[in-house]
Each structure stands twice: as C-alpha cells, then as structure tokens.
Amino acid sequence: AQSVTQLDSHVSVSEGTPVLLRCNYSSSYSPSLFWYVQHPNKGLQLLLKYTSAATLVKGINGFEAEFKKSETSFHLTKPSAHMSDAAEYFCVVSEPGANNLFFGTGTRLTVIP
Amino acid sequence: DVKVTQSSRYLVKRTGEKVFLECVQDMDHENMFWYRQDPGLGLRLIYFSYDVKMKEKGDIPEGYSVSREKKERFSLILESASTNQTSMYLCASTPRSKSYSGANVLTFGAGSRLTVL
Numbered sequence: 001a002q003s004v005t006q007l008d009s010h011v012s013v014s015e016g017t018p019v020l021l022r023c024n025y026s027s028s029y030s031p032s033l034f035w036y037v038q039h040p041n042k043g044l045q046l047l048l049k050y051t052s053a054a055t056l057v058k059g060i061n062g063f064e065a066e067f068k069k070s071e072t073s074f075h076l077t078k079p080s081a082h083m084s085d086a087a088e089y090f091c092v093v094s095e096p097g098a099n100n101l102f103f104g105t106g107t108r109l110t111v112i113p
Numbered sequence: 114d115v116k117v118t119q120s121s122r123y124l125v126k127r128t129g130e131k132v133f134l135e136c137v138q139d140m141d142h143e144n145m146f147w148y149r150q151d152p153g154l155g156l157r158l159i160y161f162s163y164d165v166k167m168k169e170k171g172d173i174p175e176g177y178s179v180s181r182e183k184k185e186r187f188s189l190i191l192e193s194a195s196t197n198q199t200s201m202y203l204c205a206s207t208p209r210s211k212s213y214s215g216a217n218v219l220t221f222g223a224g225s226r227l228t229v230l
Contacts, residue, residue: 009153034218043117043203043221044156090155100171101219103148105155 002027004093006104014112019063019078021107023091026072033074034092034101035065044090050074061085086111116140119204119222126229132191134225136204143209145187146219147171147179150201159202162187163209194229201226 007022025031035047048059055067061084065076074091091104120135138145144163148156148171158171162181176198180188187206191198202225207217 006155036219043223044205044219045221046218049218100146100158100161100169103156105153 002031002093002095002102004091004102004104006089006091006107008107009105010108010110012110012112013081015083016080019076019081019085019109021076021089021091021109023065023074023076023104024072025074025091025093027093027095029095032094033065033067034094035059035063035074035076036090036092037087038090038106039087047076047089081109081111083111083113085109116220117204117206117222119202119225121225122223124225124227126194126227128195128229130194130229132194132227132229134189134191134202134204134227136187136189136222137185138187138204138206138220139185140206140208140220141184142206142220143184144207144217145181146205146207147177147187147189148203148205149173150203150224156203159189191227194227196229199227199229 003026005024033050036044037047038044048057050057050067058064063078088106088108090106092101094101117138126132146161147159150156157173159177160179162168168179178190204222205219
C-alpha cells in the first residue's frame, strides 16, 4: 500500500535562509514521487518529479529533492527562500503502472521578510 | 494556455440541492480525477475515470457520483448537498500511465470552492 507523510504541517523561515520540507513515503514497489506547490487561490503546479533516474531531482524556482530509499524519504529543499515561495506544498507518491496518486496532507510555508 | 477548466470558481448552494461541478480538459488525456481539499487533510480522491464511461471510486466517494460521457469532460455530482460537503474541489487529468513508468504528472484546474448552507 502506498502512503505519504509530511512531517510538518507548517514551516516558517526568514527570507534568504534555507528551506527544508520533509516527506516520508511508504510503497511496496519503486515509487514515483512528486512535489506540487499551491499558491493562494491557485491550482496545484508540479515542482519536480522522481521516477528512478537520478536520486537528486531539480525542479522549478530553485527547489530540489533527494530520493533516499534507505530512509524512505523525499525531502524538498531550497538554499535561499524568497517571498514568492510562500505557499502550500504537497508530497505525492505513485507506484509503477498506477493511474492513481496519493497526496500528503501538505506543508504550509511562510516566508518572513 | 488553459488546459483544465472548471466551470465554476465559487458556488453557494443550500442543503438538499443537486450540484454539478464540470471539468473540461483539452489535452486528450485518458485519466481524469476529482479531489476535495480540506485544511489539514490535504487532497482526498473522490472518483477517477480512466476512460469514457469508466469510473473508479476513490477514498471518499460517499455522497458523490460522476459522469464521463466524453473524453474531455468529467462531471462531479452531489445528488443532495450537505453542509459537510463544503470544500474546495479540484479536477485534474493525466495521460494513461504506461506499465512500470509510474503515474504521469497531474494537470490541475483552478478549483471550485463550494459552500453549502
């Protein structure tokens, strides 16, 4: 069975400091993993996707995530937060051949000026 | 550049009313999904469809039904709206997943915020 746990419901960082949003997954197979971002009053947008290629995945807007099988983690990072990064972030898992995806409960990122 | 369009951004309905939420995609995707989004609960899958006239229950199908008469259109129906169905509803689509390649990227609509009084 697939599932995903986002360890923090809310993260607050100062502008210019690093961002770390944590995600752990559970999957019986080699999963596909995604991070989506939702800005206020907007639909969800893909940040990045892992599908068993390189374990370090680079996404849009300077975000990246590292797949660590031994830790069943897929944490999202960014070296320096920008005000425009304030949004809700969702970690998502899917198994090979699946048409369905499973969402975490989301992490709201606040960036303090 | 609009790809997934949800017909209503905001709706206010009364308890017991029938509610239709429409979603149209112009990418010729096979799979379409309806999610509801609630604070602290993330996105929960209501129904998905992998082909015309085909549907599968998601995690929370109770109180909802769906219709997929054409490939591009996927409708969510609340037969008798209740206050606990007040929520944000998100439609999404993907191409059909090839074996062993994992799911494709979801393209989302902007969402429909439903309030049931």
